Amino acid sequence: MNITIENEHQKNNGVVNTEINSYLLDAKNVPNHVAIIMDGNGRWAEKRNLPRIEGHKEGLNAAKEVVQTALEIGIQYLTLYVFSIDNWKRPYFEIRALMTMFQDFLLKNENELVERGIKLLTIGRTTDLPKSLQNQLMATCKKTEKNFKLILTLALSYGARLDILNAVREIAKKAQSKEINLNDIDEKFFKAHLSTHFSPDPDFLIRTSGEMRLSNFLLWESSYTEFYFTNTFWPDFRREEFLEALAIFAKRQRRFGQITAKKR
Numbered sequence: 577m578n579i580t581i582e583n584e585h586q587k588n589n590g591v592v593n594t595e596i597n598s599y600l601l602d603a604k605n606v607p608n609h610v611a612i613i614m615d616g617n618g619r620w621a622e623k624r625n626l627p628r629i630e631g632h633k634e635g636l637n638a639a640k641e642v643v644q645t646a647l648e649i650g651i652q653y654l655t656l657y658v659f660s661i662d663n664w665k666r667p668y669f670e671i672r673a674l675m676t677m678f679q680d681f682l683l684k685n686e687n688e689l690v691e692r693g694i695k696l697l698t699i700g701r702t703t704d705l706p707k708s709l710q711n712q713l714m715a716t717c718k719k720t721e722k723n724f725k726l727i728l729t730l731a732l733s734y735g736a737r738l739d740i741l742n743a744v745r746e747i748a749k750k751a752q753s754k755e756i757n758l759n760d761i762d763e764k765f766f767k768a769h770l771s772t773h774f775s776p777d778p779d780f781l782i783r784t785s786g787e788m789r790l791s792n793f794l795l796w797e798s799s800y801t802e803f804y805f806t807n808t809f810w811p812d813f814r815r816e817e818f819l820e821a822l823a824i825f826a827k828r829q830r831r832f833g834q835i836t837a838k839k840r
Contacts, residue, residue: 605826607779609653610646611801613793614639616785616809623809629673634811636681645815646726647692649822653727653775657793661701661735679709686716693725699771700734727775734771736795743769772797780825782818784810802828 614635621631639656646654658678664671689696696717702710713732746769750756756765767773777797781790786807790798804821806813 602826603650606650607822607825608651609655609776609778609780610651610822611655611657611778611781611794611798612642613657613781613783613787613791614810614813615783615787615791617811619785620809620811628670629677631809631811632674633677636677638811638813640685641814642818643694643726643728644692645818647694649819651726653729653778655699655729655731655772655775655778655794657731657734657791659700659732659734660792661704661733661738662792664704664733675706675709679706679712682712682716686719689716689720689728690723693723694720695723695725695727696720697727697729697774698732699729699739700732701738702732704733729772729775731793735792736790737792739771740796742771767796770796777801779830780804780822782806782813782821784808784813800830802830 617631617635618628619631620634621628624630643654659674696713698713698717702713705713713730743766747756747761747766751758751761772794777799778794778801780803781794781798781801782804783789784806786805788805794801802825804824806817806821808817
């Protein structure tokens with residue numbers, strides 16, 4: 577496992593222009609699955625003396641740009657941590673405004689998802705969301721279900737510990753009813769009971785805003801994931817820094833516990 581901590585003094589403004597072609601145009605250097613903890617919307621707004629909701633609004637624009645970039649360079653799976661199960665502790669008015677904004681954003685961009693070949697999926701306890709947003713999510717997922725160019729997964733009211741616990745409960749029920757025996761339970765079997773069962777484990781995880789923790793995101797799935805932490809607030813994390821992060825990933829040696837690096 578490798579961890580990169582990026583700050584303003586470490587940025588190489590030429591990395592995208594000079595290295596992106598040599599690293600990312602070779603398909604083997606492009607991660608199959610990228611996961612992103614989109615952090616720092618509120619602080620971005622506060623730094624500019626703006627309402628926090630303005631940070632969330634700009635954060636949605638950043639997400640759209642990152643999704644477009646992922647599609648262009650051939651990433652197959654992109655998982656975005658949109659709203660954690662702990663985010664319900666935030667002020668009610670902020671949550672309500674965020675949910676309305678997200679619903680409107682989905683509706684506005686639904687046709688573009690279809691046209692670009694992006695399949696939308698969700699993980700998390702989506703029944704916690706407002707009914708109107710649930711309906712919009714189901715409608716968008718349905719419209720994009722035949723797409724395959726990019727699998728875009730939104731983690732909404734998601735918590736990895738709860739996901740793991742739910743998997744354990746489901747497996748325990750099967751064992752109790754004699755549907756399975758203990759020898760049936762291995763990593764592959766367990767993975768099949770997680771909400772993320774449809775996607776491979778992330779190769780690369782990015783977190784913005786300077787925080788260096790997973791915050792209950794993809795805990796099981798990130799065992800061998802490469803990490804990239806940046807001080808950039810999410811609304812400012814755009815195409816250029818995304819490509820810069822991917823260029824850094826492309827130069828890493830992933831050993832998975834072995835002596836020599838595993839070929840991609």
